[in-house]
Every structure is written in C-alpha cells, then in structure tokens.
Amino acid sequence: MSTKIGCAVIGHGGMGHFHSTRMAENPELDFIGAYDILPEHLADLPNNGKAYASLEELLADDRIQLVTVATPNDVHKEIVIKALESGKNVISEKPVTMTLADLDDMNAAADRAGRVFTVHQNRRWDPDYLAMKNIFDKNTLGKVFCIESRVHGSRGIPGDWRNQREHGGGMVLDWGVHVLDQMLMMTLPRKLVSVYAHLDYVTNENCDDGFHVEAIFDDGLVFRAEVGTSNFISLPRWYMLGENGSAVITDWKLNGEIVMVSDWENRDAVPIIAGVGLTKTMAPRTDDTIKHYPIEKVGGDWRDFYRNVCAAIRGEADIIVTHAQQRRLVKLLETVFASAERNEVVKLEL
C-alpha cells in the first residue's frame, strides 16, 4: 500500500518516545508500534501505533522492517541480535553495548542476516559540534594543538537505571558516548595513541557521575573530553587552541568567538601586575595585535540520520554510523574504564 518503511520501537521510555514521535513524523517511515516491559509506557502511541504484548509478537510482525532499540544498555545485545535474526534492520540507542566482545557478536549477527545495523549517534548533528569541526577542518586557527570538549550540568545523574552500573549506567556510557564519538569523528584520520581518564563519584558510589579524559593523537594533538553533573558553574562547551588563534563556544546557543593574532611581530608587552607579581608573559593582548571573529554556523539536520538509515535499507547509500566506527568507540570506552580503574595512561593505536 506504500513504499514507506515500516518501523517500531523496543523500549518506550524517554528516548523510545523520542524515536516513535519522530518516526511518525517522517515521510519515509510508517510507525507501526512499540513494545516495552512496562505496559504503561505504551499508552498513547503516536500514529495510533500498536502496543505489542511481547517482544516476540513485535518481531513476528512482517510489516516491520526497522526497529529502534531504546532499552537500558545492558539488554541491547540480546534484543538487537533477536531483531536481526528476525530479519529486521536495527538502530540501537547508544551506547550500543558495554564491551567490544558483545559488539562483535552483534555486528556478526548483522552480517549473517544481511541487514542494516547502526547506532543512534545523534550528536554528530549537534550545531556546536559541527561549528567547531568546521573551524578545525578549515584550519582557521593554524595547526591546532589542543581541543577541549566539556558538558557540565548540576543535577547529578538520573535516578532510574542510569545510576545502576549493572544496567550500563554512569556518565561515560551516557554523555561520554556522545562527546567521545564526536572526538573520534572530528579528529579523523588521526590515530589515538594514549588515553588517561579519571571518573567522578560525587553523588553516587555505584557508577560514575562525571569523567575527564585526556587523549593524545598520533600527530601530538591533545583532546580533553569532560562531563560533569555537579558543576553549578559551567566552563565553555568547546575550547580550541591553534598556533595562530583560539576559538570558544560557550553554550548550546553557539555563543562564542574566534580570536586570531593579527600581528605576530608585535609580541612585546608592557609587564602587568598580576596578583602580587609582575608578568610580561601573561600580559593581555591589546586590540591592535588580535582580531575577533564570530562563530560560523554550519548546516546540519538531525533528520539526516533516519534519511540515511532508510536509504541504506533501500540499498541506495552507505550507512553513516558504521560498524568500524562503533568498534573504535566501544574500544575507547573500555580503555577509559581501564585507565581510570588503574589510574594509568593506556597506550594504544586506535
């Protein structure tokens, strides 16, 4: 009756609702229904969707070609493999899984089934990320030696499964998956050569409610990625240092600026009093040797994620969020936990 791709959601909590709503709005998709172990999560489904009584019932429905799995992290693997083996194409919420071994099992299931299997790394379409990536890609600042990415809140971690380690809770596996995926994508084709990580346990003893990662790439680039949930004052979302200038994006609204040196020769300064001492090194620049520029907003439409999945299902495009990228990210997550647990730098070639 239509060439729309029939789709459903498994796990219809907050993120499941996010997906079902957007599926129902998507002209390429036909949202058919959802399943959740809590039936109350299935009231008022968009598009008059069906509330399935069991996972098996949903997977047996031949109208469904695509499922998005938005359950707690610890059951992604089992459900994704079942769905693939039922012939469905599958989107998993992030983090796709908590170990590389599990991910390899899932990717193998997708290969055996000949189906699309990808992960909802939606924040590759975040305007702040795309604006910073644009500055980096264009070499606006000259050779960049440091990038810092911070996401700061002050509400602790959510009180549901997200603060339970056995269900894959904690900030590394929540926001960390986003900021670390952005890091890996922004810095391509560099290889990651070392990782040092520290996890916070401020509001919670069971799983991390924040982290700080210092990653070094093979050309010497340092990338610091940080998430905090006990930060009542936020540091800027992005901070980038190049040989000829710096860039900052302070918030989600893309407030920020680029400051470039305009006169390298004019480096000399009158010493200033800073604290109780004199400093020439730290004397602020005067406006005759620097120039200020606004942050350029670049395009980017999150709907491209589902557009790409649909095109890949139809065989018209390669998938954007690939198995190889997810393997690299999950290996990085494992490395972050290992580094923090041992309080050691982990050297690798990733």
Place this chain on the structure above:
Amino acid sequence: MSTKIGCAVIGHGGMGHFHSTRMAENPELDFIGAYDILPEHLADLPNNGKAYASLEELLADDRIQLVTVATPNDVHKEIVIKALESGKNVISEKPVTMTLADLDDMNAAADRAGRVFTVHQNRRWDPDYLAMKNIFDKNTLGKVFCIESRVHGSRGIPGDWRNQREHGGGMVLDWGVHVLDQMLMMTLPRKLVSVYAHLDYVTNENCDDGFHVEAIFDDGLVFRAEVGTSNFISLPRWYMLGENGSAVITDWKLNGEIVMVSDWENRDAVPIIAGVGLTKTMAPRTDDTIKHYPIEKVGGDWRDFYRNVCAAIRGEADIIVTHAQQRRLVKLLETVFASAERNEVVKLEL
C-alpha cells in the same frame, strides 16, 4: 648606625630590579648594592646602591647580611652556596633549582652555615589564590572534589634565557613553580599520590611553553594545574567544585562568583533541547534552587615575605617558605618532567 639588615641583589635583570626597588623601600632593610655579569644592569641602582665589580667583592662586604639571588635558574646553586658559605642569609628566586640533588646540596650548605635560606614564592600572597584558599579552608562548597588552576597568556615564552632549556627555561620552571607551589600549599595536609603531565611545545622546540598537570591527592581530590602561552582566549584563573556548589575566579581582578545549591530535593528538571538531542541531566538550574554569592576578598600583603625573612634572620620567627616545602615542590617538578617525557602517570607519596 642602624639595626636595619644590610642587603644586596645578585643578578639585576627584571626580577633583580623588582627586589632592589622593594628592598630600598623596606624600613627593615638597608639596600647596599648589586652585582650582575652585565654591568649595564647596574646603572641607577636604588638608594644610590653600589655596583659591585664581582660576585666575590659583594660577598666580601661585611655590611651585607642578606642577598637575593635573581640570576638565571641554572646558576642559583653555585651562587647560593657561595653566599651561604660567606655567611650571608639567602633568598633565591624561583625555581630554587631544577633537581632535588642540587636543592639538597643548597639546604645542607645553609644548615652548615647556620643561615636563613629561603625562596621567593611570592605568589603565596596573590589575592586570587588567597580568596580561593579561603573558600576551600572554610569548606564553603562542602567536600571539594576538584580544583582547577589556569594561567593563560598568548605571547609565547620570553625570548631571553627563559626559552633555553640549559638555563632552566620553560613554563614549568617559570609560572609552573607558582601554580604548583600554590597547589601544594592549598591542599595541605593531603599527600599527593599521582601526577600526570603533558607539556606543550607550540612556539618553541627547545623548552615547554605550557603544561597541563593532573594531580590526585590521598583523599581523592583532583587538582588540575595548567599554564598556556598560546591561549588567545583565557579560561578562568580558578575553578573549584564541591558537593554543594562551585566557585570561579575568572581573572586577576577577582571577578567571579560562588554558586550554591539551595534546594537539593528540587532536583527534577524539564528536559531541554541541547544540540539536536534532549537532556534532563544537563538542563540548567532555575534560580529557585541555587544561590549566587560574591567572592570574598581576604587580606594578604606580599611585604610579609620580606618581613618574615627579616624576623627569621633576627631569630624572632620561623621561616614561612621552608626547606621541606621546597624539597616537595622540586620533587614535584621532577615528577612533572618525568611523567610528560614518558607519557605515564607517576605514582608517589609526596
């Protein structure tokens, strides 16, 4: 003719001039003269001071009880020991020396001579440091789990001996000595259990023009100390996170604030759109659950440094900047270089 303490300066460049000027203004001191290997540095000495023709001539002048050594770092040891062996009390500019072995030789010389030997750690009197230390000492924020101290400039490193490794140049041995001394003093009586350091070589291949240190103390406190000289946009000078609030001091003028949670129970939030995704965790707080407070300025007078040295020479006070503190600081400097060179976490008990 007076009970003033006769004093002189060895090495009369920028910092030497700083000392001679302040000695001449100090009612407890009688500035007598200075020596420098460059005679042009000895023109127009304050107080009509004497320009000595040699180090030996200065050290032989019995009117001089106290000398301040403000030479390049690599000759501190030789000159300090000669001065102590001539019966002088000695202040060394920072860093006192580059290796612990050298410092131990200098401290031993002071013990043999029975003279005061201390280091000009003037930034223990910086108002920004004292204000932040006050917040920490008073436990204003509840248990503090993270302190960040940054000094950012954009002029690279000075072009004199300060960019030559063999003379003790580089930012670790310049501003690093200040911010790391402040770190050790602020966090007393905690012990330092690990250090991870990264050095920057942006404008200079020969010595570091910036660094980032992540130090962990025995109660889990994380202290990040950073100096940059290619930062055209500065991050805040101080940032402190406690369980119940955060504090920031943005600049030398003590702009900043404290933000405290006022209603812990009211943690729930309406999810916000951040980038292209929803987040409840990172939803900013509303003003009904937090309170803003100004940064309290606390007393602090740099002249107390010389007042203390004079009192210690007269046998009336213990010295503030002690041999043990300097040993700890120099050991930390060695650790920072070792960690950065090997790209490894160094574990210790310091």
